[in-house]
Amino acid sequence: MAAGYPDGRVAVVTGAARGVGAAVARELSARGLRVVLLGRERETLREVARSLPGDSYSLEADVTDEAAMREVARSSAAHFGPASVVVANAGIAVAGPFSGCDAALWNRVIEVNLSGSATTARVFLPQLVRTRGYLLQVASTAAFGSAPMMSAYCASKAGVESFAQALRAEVEPDGVGVGIAYLHWTGTDMIGELDDHVVLRELRRHQPGPARRVHDASQVAAWLARGVERRSAAVYAPPWLRLVEPLRPLLPHLVARAARRSFAGMSPDERHRGAGVLGKGGRADWNAG
Secondary structure (H helix, E strand, O other): OOOOOOOOOEEEEEOOOOHHHHHHHHHHHHOOOEEEEEEOOHHHHHHHHHHOOOOEEEEEOOOOOHHHHHHHHHHHHHHHOOEEEEEEOOOOOEEOOHHHOOHHHHHHHHHHHHHHHHHHHHHHHHHHHHHOOEEEEEEEHHHOOOOOOOHHHHHHHHHHHHHHHHHHHHHHHHOOEEEEEEEOOEEOHHHHHHOOOHHHHHHHHOOOHHHHOOEEHHHHHHHHHHHHHHOOOEEEEOHHHHHHHHHHHHHHHHHHHHHHHHHHOOOHHHHOOOOEEOHHHHHHHHHHO
């Protein structure tokens, strides 16, 4: 049984078809919560739902479609009852130079990662007020120091951090908790493809050894589930990231310096390689659009 939530309470996880979302769904299910899985990939969602140890319910939905999300929230509550936990995890990423990124693709990253998170919070907030529940917004260390070649992703993750901080103060009087999860390198298909991009691979190579380590999605999910149990204001995955917080004002300068070192040895063709969607989940979203 989860320490913060008795068995049978309801958790909603967006972006649950694969990666961190699927792993979080498994972790919360193993801890006794009934889980509602949301995502764009219907059959993959169903496969994940069938693999969970507890009760689950999967629904296909685009987090940027408010009408569809309101119907999802209604259907979820009718099936299992009001949500006590919502994990706003849905996200996509594009790697490549801003100048070479199609405007519609760049905007889609912002729509899914930032506007989609706001829509998720908006449609489930009445349920969370009723249950005095908890919203966990999945952000990233991209909010600490923006990396070149990831402009849309970094902008969106800085945005969701600010959004969640503002929302936290607003809903605290209603008994609703809001947490922000800061994820670093996590072993998903998105990260595997990111390392294929020469610029981003070089930037990662210039990070300190511990900061280059890739953490398994199941371990990251365990850290996030512990944060859910504790209704934490901040969840760090890995936990040592909390030590970086005091250094945040320096990080943009350090990233810029690493970028200059990386760019110095590259040809114009390498630096201007076209932008593309990372990971199967991101491509499923983009192709469905």
